[in-house]
Amino acid sequence: MSRAVIPFATQAAALGVALALPAVVGANSYALFVATQLGIYIIAAIGLNLLAGYAGQVSLGHAAFVAIGAYSVALLTVDHQWPFWAAAVVGMVLAAALGVLAALPAFRLNTWYFAFITLAFALVFEKMIVEWRWLTKGFAGVVGVPPPSAFGYEFGPRPLYYTVVAVTIIAFILVRNVVHSRFGRAFVAVRDVEPAALAVGASPQRTKLVAFVMSAALAGIAGAFFAVQKTVVTPDDFTADFSIFFLLTVVLGGLGTLWGPIIGALVFFLIPELLAGLQSWRMLIYGGMLLGLMLFAPHGLYGALRQVWRRFAGPSPRASAAAEASEAREHPPIAGLALAISGLRKQFGGVQALDGVDLSVPAGSCCAIVGPNGSGKTTLLNLASGYYVPDAGSVKIGDVEALGSGAQWIAARGVGRTFQTPRLVADLTALDNVMLGAYTRERAGLLSTALRLPFARAEARRLRQEALGFLQFVGVADRADVEAGEIPHGQQRLIEIARAMIGGARLILLDEPAAGLSMSELERLERLIMRICGLGATIVIVEHHLDLVANVASHVTVLDRGTVLAAGKPAAVFNDGRVMRAYMGERALKAGVPA
């Protein structure tokens, strides 16, 4: 998420043009009307981008949420003489509330449920507008929506325009603040790597909900202004085509980029003028554009701009975070959590992956789990960290039974983990990935984050320093600004460990951390594990690399086909005949291969 693509001067110029426009064109001119409309669409598009671009939840019925805002304002101001502002707030709240009510089941399910449900919601809502004639006046719509007024002064086109511009800017800034906070990091994690979100204790459901509420509320506000600008609200304004239009705006500008919705809306307002003769081909063109953009420019015009920019500008000139990395700080000790597993069973179809496994890891020790492939090692980790639900048994973390708790809950209790294949969020920098780890530790709520209240800013600054410290601790501080997707495998593993540590993990589960590491990386990993253990954290390591295990672990458990084959001190376990047989086979044993 580099921010330097649209230079500050261009941003200021865009703002200048927006503010100067009414001075150039007449108050009742078509240009001002269109510009106001553009602002309204941008507000809704910013919301949709937050939802679809950042949180990965594609809403196919966004027109309905705009409609809720528009109808609320139209009906309350025309029929009940409410002031615009109060009606707009009602519209905003209603859009968010109805949306959440409809989408609630979808948050627990696959992303495309959400797309379907929003699509259905919009369709049903469109029908209901017509059906509830007594409320909405059916096809005729609500006519004569009065302009907003304040202190007895009625807003003409110019003040209305300025109000819309102000709201657009506010929406942009609020969304930008949220996107650059822990919420934004969680959005992207939920979108791209759900296991990572769970591992840092961010609930995917709640994260999606937050994105959706913000998005629907913004659509509601856009609808409120839509009503007063058009002065007439009819069902025809909010068809399925309108929802597609919003989606295309965002895709065109660039999904998941801050400027995307603005660029998309601007371009879109130029195109219809060019395509006036092709009106009847419009939806076909929309479809073709959506398809082409998703295939060839998934980050839209902004993404294309960014690519060109990078090619010409070379590496980012921004002061690198790596340079800020201060002197290596002494890390405070960690109060390790004990792990006690007993009678753990898990069956997958006909395969008994774990068959009554007991494992006891005292606080502050380093315990290794070894065993041939398919012996149930990773299953054991996944059960302990809540990714699977066991069939029977008990998992005690500290002295609390964790069985059946969700992964994000277990993570929040101080259990950090890494994955066999590193699960970093490829689109975020190494630093952001580490900061994501602190998700549950941050205290600033959504509102204080969006408003960038002083304490939220101070917290974010502290956290950044801390994250840099952890990157240094694991030895990859020089990669802080690099997107995780471009970082070599071995270092991704180290970043994952940093992510677990910054979350305040007191029990760290490492799933084959040495797999695919070079000799020098292996040595660094070994030293790192010993240092973490030295701080007092409890470590459970699943590993094939027996030298590493022998060096770091004080206790080894050998699994074979879902049961514990042997357990004890590494030296004793590795010389056990049964273990050697399970690991190396009968023949190798007879030939006398040293352990």
Place this chain on the structure above:
Amino acid sequence: MDIDVLAHGIVAGSLYALVAVSFNILYRPTNVFNFAQGELVMLGAMIFASLTSLAGMPWLVAFAGTLVTVGCIGLVEERIAVAPILARSQTGTGWVITTLATSLIISNLVGRFWGPDPILVKPPALLSMDSLDIGSSRISSYEIALVLVTLVLVAIVERVYRTLKGKAVMAVAEDREAALLRGIDPGSLGRWSFFLGAAFAAMTGVLAAPILYASTSLGPDLLLKGFAAAAVGSIGNNRGALIAGYVIGVTEAVGAALLSPGYQEAVIFIVVLAMLLLKPEGLFGSPNARTV
């Protein structure tokens, strides 16, 4: 309640179940839920209507021609709109947008080509749309046949999944990479499932045409109700889809009889939401284990 309402609910429900099954066929090996599926159903109805009513082809020839044509369109969709997206990321949902775009393109092209007027499609020989007077019910012989054919089709699809190829499909659905290691080619299964899923959708369109007429408005409606049946009956479960199809068809018929027909969609929507809230994985599914 009128027995007639129930009967028409079952007839409509059979169609929804067929759409849901076509979703399932396509979903199982690819984990893609095709948003253009409704338009493929519509396309099946339109092509079939043109071949029989306008070109005067015999029923069976037109039937086969429609299935192959729409199957190929499904294949083209997979190649253009789905495979490149999946190649970029297995977990992303870019295909939601690309299959939606495909649906826009199909529906608008068909609209240009055929125009908005619904085309009447006659049922095959021996069957008719005239209502038989069995007791108080006004159901036609074609509708009875449709309900029976649906049962047979679901049974056949279920039987196919029990064969070796079918098991390969399930294996890919379960774990793509593991299946690859066993010598199953997920790419080829994906192409086949799009071909078959689209052909099945077209068949649904052909079967629906005598009852609903062939028109461009068929698509969105069947898309959503087919989705509802698939979701309520648990994605991937064909027998579940059949029962859920009945549930939705009957709910809709009863809702329309008790309230105004304008509430049909709203009633279904609320029923589906309530069901998903109570049982997110559908009536006949078990929560999936996450794989890390």
